[in-house]
Amino acid sequence: QTSYITLDSGFKNTGCTKSAITFLDGEQGLLNYRGYAIEDLAEKSTFIEVAYLLIYGNLPTQAETDNFKLQISKHTLLHEDMKKFYDAFPPKAHPMGQLCSLVSSLSAFSPESLNPNPSKEDIDLGIIKLIAKMPTIVSWIYKGSLGEPFIYPKSKLDYVENFMNMTFGQVTEEIGIDPVVVDALDKLLILHADHEQNCSTSTVRIVGSSGCNLPASISAGISALWGPLHGGANQAVIEMLELIKNDGGDTEKWINKAKDKNDPFLLMGFGHRVYKNFDPRANIIKKACDKILDKLGINDPILEIAKKLEDAALNDPYFVERKLYPNVDFYSGIIYRALGFPTDMFTVLFALGRLPGWIAQWKEMRENKEPIGRPRQVYVGEVNKHFVAIADRV
Ligand code: SDX
Numbered sequence: 001q002t003s004y005i006t007l008d009s010g011f012k013n014t015g016c017t018k019s020a021i022t023f024l025d026g027e028q029g030l031l032n033y034r035g036y037a038i039e040d041l042a043e044k045s046t047f048i049e050v051a052y053l054l055i056y057g058n059l060p061t062q063a064e065t066d067n068f069k070l071q072i073s074k075h076t077l078l079h080e081d082m083k084k085f086y087d088a089f090p091p092k093a094h095p096m097g098q099l100c101s102l103v104s105s106l107s108a109f110s111p112e113s114l115n116p117n118p119s120k121e122d123i124d125l126g127i128i129k130l131i132a133k134m135p136t137i138v139s140w141i142y143k144g145s146l147g148e149p150f151i152y153p154k155s156k157l158d159y160v161e162n163f164m165n166m167t168f169g170q171v172t173e174e175i176g177i178d179p180v181v182v183d184a185l186d187k188l189l190i191l192h193a194d195h196e197q198n199c200s201t202s203t204v205r206i207v208g209s210s211g212c213n214l215p216a217s218i219s220a221g222i223s224a225l226w227g228p229l230h231g232g233a234n235q236a237v238i239e240m241l242e243l244i245k246n247d248g249g250d251t252e253k254w255i256n257k258a259k260d261k262n263d264p265f266l267l268m269g270f271g272h273r274v275y276k277n278f279d280p281r282a283n284i285i286k287k288a289c290d291k292i293l294d295k296l297g298i299n300d301p302i303l304e305i306a307k308k309l310e311d312a313a314l315n316d317p318y319f320v321e322r323k324l325y326p327n328v329d330f331y332s333g334i335i336y337r338a339l340g341f342p343t344d345m346f347t348v349l350f351a352l353g354r355l356p357g358w359i360a361q362w363k364e365m366r367e368n369k370e371p372i373g374r375p376r377q378v379y380v381g382e383v384n385k386h387f388v389a390i391a392d393r394v
Helices: 038-044 047-056 062-073 080-088 095-109 120-146 159-168 179-191 199-208 214-226 233-246 251-259 280-295 301-314 317-321 328-338 343-367
Strands: 022-025 030-033
Touching: 030 038, 030 047, 030 280, 038 179, 038 280, 047 062, 047 159, 047 179, 047 343, 062 120, 080 095, 080 120, 095 120, 095 214, 095 343, 120 159, 120 214, 120 343, 159 179, 179 280, 179 328, 179 343, 199 214, 199 343, 214 343, 233 251, 233 301, 233 328, 233 343, 251 301, 280 301, 280 328, 301 317, 301 328, 328 343
Parallel strands: none
Antiparallel strands: 022 030
16 A cells, blocks of 8 residues: 555655755754845845845846846736736735735736746746736735725836835825835845745645746745735734734733633744744844834834733743744734735735745746655545445435
8 A cells, every 4th residue: 555655744844855045944043045144134135136046046246136127127017907807806805815816817918928848038037027016916906905096116116115106105206215114124025035845835836846837836825825824824913913902911811822722712923833942034023123113103002912922922831842932923014014004915915025935946946857746645544435326325
């Protein structure tokens, strides 16, 4: 039978590929993109440089950066027919459901993406188009939810500035875009850019391993990210903190609920499959939280609830024994909120940041000519059943 199969639910101890893109050390709390420490990249680089690094393997020179930006600026527009998809969604359609559909629809407007044996040029063009169009797709989802007119991309603006302009239309002669806001979002996008074989990235790889086109493979990753145990946690954290605040801020009560095996409530934003000491991204975001809210003159009461909850959990044996620490999603939503985004847009912002990582991993899988992903199972069902005609079934 299949006695040689080793069952590993959730792939907790299974390496599914070899990769040279991102390195995690869960015990040390290390995260490197192509060998560069996340702390250095978050502090000294930009999201566009990091996207280039992940996808092409090296930090770009100034000339490479300028050309990358120029290529992107040529492809930020969506085909006008894509507006019909936005019109078709009901007003309260979740942004992640819209994003899955809209990204997958890109292949309908880019025939080269469906070439079963794409040339290097086809692949490179498909990558540039996806990187370029994602901010437009995302900002128009937000504008659509408000019933406001779409704002078109402006090629003279940098990547994050252009996204903020299309989303909030903040670029006017008088006020311009607040550089604090642009820098904060750029840092968050860097911190979300890749994370080795997490649920959504593994999904992108396995879908791409069937020969499926890049937009549809990425759309599959967006679906996986939507789940509250994965990227959807950043929305669930804010909803949890709001719940605790409105319930009088009794963090002990909610910590006890999270420990109660008969209660489905989990402390959202806590725990991680790999990090068993701390999530380096959470540390960076927590520090940035105070600074950004202070610079923007925002006093958000749920930040205090978050800190109180973190302190209580980090001193509770249940969480300490299970090595449960705040992850990337615990504080990120507080910054997104301070930047003016509604809660249901948070996971879409995670996807915007994760896009270069998904692309890099899909590209590496294809370049390495990896076989189609097809895991086995341990069968525990019945065998040798006698067929009974429907007339004789009771
Ligand atoms: C992301 O993989 C990645 O890299 C993901 C990510 C990325 O960048 O791509 O880092 C992004 O998805 C971060 C995680 C966001 N999700 C959440 O914050 C949701 C809450 N966290 C949990 O659902 C959980 O911690 C996971 C999903 C993150 C990890 O789950 P595991 O590794 O399968 O661990 P587990 O569920 O087996 O938990 C081990 C124990 C269990 O208790 P016991 O059975 O040992 O008694 O810890 C408990 C769990 O019940 N536990 C929690 C908990 N997380 C785990 N108890 C209360 N609250 C929690 N949040």
